[in-house]
Amino acid sequence: MNTPDASTPVALKADDIVKSFGTNRILDRVSLSVARGEVVCILGPSGSGKSTLLRCLNWLAPPDEGAVWLGNERLGVRDAGDGRVHSRPEREIRRQRSRIGMVFQSFNLWPHMTVLENVMEGLLSVKRLARLEAGDLAVEALRQVGLGHKHTAYPASLSGGQQQRVGIARTLAMAPEVILFDEPTSALDPELVGEVLAVMRGLAAQQTTMIVVTHEIGFAKEVADRVVFMDAGRIVEQGPPAQIFEAPSSDRLRQFLSRFTQASARTPAAGTADAPGAADTFKHFNA
Numbered sequence: 008m009n010t011p012d013a014s015t016p017v018a019l020k021a022d023d024i025v026k027s028f029g030t031n032r033i034l035d036r037v038s039l040s041v042a043r044g045e046v047v048c049i050l051g052p053s054g055s056g057k058s059t060l061l062r063c064l065n066w067l068a069p070p071d072e073g074a075v076w077l078g079n080e081r082l083g084v085r086d087a088g089d090g091r092v093h094s095r096p097e098r099e100i101r102r103q104r105s106r107i108g109m110v111f112q113s114f115n116l117w118p119h120m121t122v123l124e125n126v127m128e129g130l131l132s133v134k135r136l137a138r139l140e141a142g143d144l145a146v147e148a149l150r151q152v153g154l155g156h157k158h159t160a161y162p163a164s165l166s167g168g169q170q171q172r173v174g175i176a177r178t179l180a181m182a183p184e185v186i187l188f189d190e191p192t193s194a195l196d197p198e199l200v201g202e203v204l205a206v207m208r209g210l211a212a213q214q215t216t217m218i219v220v221t222h223e224i225g226f227a228k229e230v231a232d233r234v235v236f237m238d239a240g241r242i243v244e245q246g247p248p249a250q251i252f253e254a255p256s257s258d259r260l261r262q263f264l265s266r267f268t269q270a271s272a273r274t275p276a277a278g279t280a281d282a283p284g285a286a287d288t289f290k291h292f293n294a
């Protein structure tokens with residue numbers, strides 16, 4: 008764990024975010040500050056706004072109110088100096104967004120490109136690096152996820168776990184300041200979950216700043232510095248894993264966790280350290 012102290016610089020910060028779709032208020036004054044090197048896991052029932060929060064944090068879904076800060080820089084808007092803010096041009100937003108990595112549930116690899124080309128793509132098109140330099144960075148990123156031997160493979164020939172590791176390598180190669188993961192293992196067969204979590208564990212050990220929406224309780228317990236529990240568009244409770252899992256203070260979190268415990272009791276753990284079983288995930292037991 009990379010528990011930050013008060014002197015650790017902030018990597019990403021959301022202040023009082025509000026986001027609505029139509030008349031539905033999906034995020035209701037959410038504030039979250041993540042220190043450099045910190046690993047924050049976000050839990051919560053389906054529809055509680057977890058993905059929407061991540062999308063606000065990288066400006067894919069600009070919030071209606073509130074601010075997001077990437078280090079000392081305001082995301083998406085610029086201070087006009089007269090107390091008002093102006094939208095940044097799209098080009099600037101893209102540049103800012105390239106400093107925030109995003110790993111989704113679906114891997115979205117280009118099927119017609121090799122693994123190496125997939126990882127190089129953002130380096131060439133967004134960072135505009137020369138091919139040689141992009142290639143070197145991509146090779147290193149693939150080594151980090153244990154796929155140094157798959158450069159010339161096409162995505163279709165890889166397992167889901169390997170494809171997600173390519174997705175992570177693609178993000179790592181861009182050297183982002185923070186990586187947002189949105190249920191990175193939810194689309195995988197249970198036996199492939201472990202290899203992806205192992206890569207993520209390795210990143211955490213290297214002080215990578217990570218915000219991880221996950222249903223993998225075992226991972227959150229072991230790797231998170233802080234666990235955030237969301238419900239109905241708000242952060243209901245947050246704290247170190249021991250506090251959240253062993254001494255939850257809100258009824259809503261207790262209820263949420265008890266559903267998981269009951270589900271585990273009905274489904275004896277079938278997993279191994281490498282392939283977590285039903286008891287380690289409560290994906291299917293969301294409210």
Ligand SMILES: Nc1ncnc2c1ncn2[C@@H]1O[C@H](COP(=O)(O)OP(=O)(O)OP(=O)(O)O)[C@@H](O)[C@H]1O
Nearest residue numbers: 028029033051052053054055056057058059060293
């Ligand atoms: N683009 C959109 N347009 C309209 N409604 C949306 C949009 N995106 C999300 N929502 C709604 O916002 C709410 C929160 O969705 P969100 O995807 O953030 O939840 P979540 O916590 O990530 O859920 P899950 O665990 O199922 O992924 C849901 O009611 C969803 O239908």
Ligand SMILES: [Mg+2]
Nearest residue numbers: 057058059189
């Ligand atoms: Mg979601």
